[in-house]
Amino acid sequence: MSAQLRVAMIGHGFMGAAHSVGWRQAPAAFDLPLTPVMSVIVGRDADKTSAAADRWGWAQHAADWREVIERDDVDVVDIVTPGDTHAEIAIAALAAGKHVLCEKPLANSVAEAQSMAEAARDAAGRGIRAMVGFTYRRVPAATLMRDMIEAGRIGAVRQVRASYRQDWLADAEAPMTWRLDKDRAGSGALGDIGAHAIDLTQFVTGTSVTEVSGILETLVRERPLLAEGSGLSGTAAEGRGEVTVDDVAMFTGRLSSGALASFEATRFATGRKNALEIEISGDRGALRWNLEDMNVLEFHDATRPSVEQGFTRILVTEPDHPYLSGWWPAGHMLGYEHGFSHQVKDLVEAISTGVDPHPTFADGLSVQRVLDAVERSSAASSAWTAV
Numbered sequence: 001m002s003a004q005l006r007v008a009m010i011g012h013g014f015m016g017a018a019h020s021v022g023w024r025q026a027p028a029a030f031d032l033p034l035t036p037v038m039s040v041i042v043g044r045d046a047d048k049t050s051a052a053a054d055r056w057g058w059a060q061h062a063a064d065w066r067e068v069i070e071r072d073d074v075d076v077v078d079i080v081t082p083g084d085t086h087a088e089i090a091i092a093a094l095a096a097g098k099h100v101l102c103e104k105p106l107a108n109s110v111a112e113a114q115s116m117a118e119a120a121r122d123a124a125g126r127g128i129r130a131m132v133g134f135t136y137r138r139v140p141a142a143t144l145m146r147d148m149i150e151a152g153r154i155g156a157v158r159q160v161r162a163s164y165r166q167d168w169l170a171d172a173e174a175p176m177t178w179r180l181d182k183d184r185a186g187s188g189a190l191g192d193i194g195a196h197a198i199d200l201t202q203f204v205t206g207t208s209v210t211e212v213s214g215i216l217e218t219l220v221r222e223r224p225l226l227a228e229g230s231g232l233s234g235t236a237a238e239g240r241g242e243v244t245v246d247d248v249a250m251f252t253g254r255l256s257s258g259a260l261a262s263f264e265a266t267r268f269a270t271g272r273k274n275a276l277e278i279e280i281s282g283d284r285g286a287l288r289w290n291l292e293d294m295n296v297l298e299f300h301d302a303t304r305p306s307v308e309q310g311f312t313r314i315l316v317t318e319p320d321h322p323y324l325s326g327w328w329p330a331g332h333m334l335g336y337e338h339g340f341s342h343q344v345k346d347l348v349e350a351i352s353t354g355v356d357p358h359p360t361f362a363d364g365l366s367v368q369r370v371l372d373a374v375e376r377s378s379a380a381s382s383a384w385t386a387v
């Protein structure tokens with residue numbers, strides 16, 4: 001048994017479940033240099049946190065994150081809470097000498113993200129690692145897209161089209177949630193899912209967004225408030241709450257290479273359930289990927305004889321691709337949850353070898369700056385705004 005990495009997870013919602021699957025599966029799928037141990041899960045509601053500990057296999061549950069991050073038997077702090085608590089928890093955990101994995105977006109503001117990136121830089125000097133949870137970088141098709149672009153297979157990148165479309169708010173009577181409260185979430189579709197489109201664009205192209213022109217829109221301004229703790233759909237509403245974030249974000253971006261990009265993030269794309277899509281157009285070809293068909297990368301090679309041209313479907317399940325050797329034979333497919341195991345694998349290996357895992361908090365700050373620029377542009381009649 002290799003040395004242990006004792007993990008404390010702060011939070012236990014949907015992302016808490018996804019991260020728990022990652023902590024449980026990664027040591028079984030990959031030969032890790034350190035063995036993660038699911039030591040303690042932290043949440044304010046004792047009953048919910050205890051139930052999450054039992055369901056997902058956490059040895060203990062606790063209510064006070066400040067006490068937990070100081071414990072000598074905790075090595076890693078995994079933050080899966082809403083964005084309004086990321087900075088306070090991450091900075092305290094790094095100061096306490098704990099490695100940190102923090103959900104995206106990194107923070108609710110550039111100022112917070114800057115403080116986190118500075119704390120991570122200082123901690124790195126003490127051998128402490130920090131990572132932000134943009135897991136779609138860890139889908140094999142996304143890494144293949146990056147590698148093919150880097151190898152020049154589509155030539156010079158001219159345009160990028162990136163969108164993340166969901167439809168869970170298309171019903172005007174869908175109830176309020178913390179994701180619709182600016183104080184908790186920081187922004188709406190822009191930060192929650194637009195952040196993924198921005199990070200993926202920067203990751204696969206190896207460039208950064210330098211200026212944007214955008215619009216943010218709230219389509220439904222108030223929604224039913226379900227009884228506190230009901231958790232059940234159809235529970236009698238107790239009044240209505242104000243939506244204080246964007247429902248839709250649409251913006252144009254200029255990349256540091258000079259290429260142009262268009263972005264869309266929406267929770268009103270009726271019929272689109274979790275459609276993170278990106279298409280990269282180069283002068284020698286194109287690549288396209290869609291999370292709703294996540295094992296396939298579409299590739300158009302414009303250098304082929306015209307009679308053979310068209311988008312081909314690459315099934316990205318061969319063992320030669322990153323991460324695949326840990327799973328199934330070719331063609332057996334990976335799912336949404338596998339990215340969270342890949343995230344654990346890369347974090348554990350980075351901690352063991354003493355290097356900063358990507359995406360770093362600096363990468364997270366880079367995305368935060370784009371989010372902020374879109375908000376400033378939208379407030380200035382969509383004027384072109386520097387990141």
Ligand code: SOE
Binds near residue numbers: 193
């Ligand atoms: C929003 O519904 C959400 O859960 C995002 O918060 C996640 O980051 C994304 O991976 C799936 O959709």
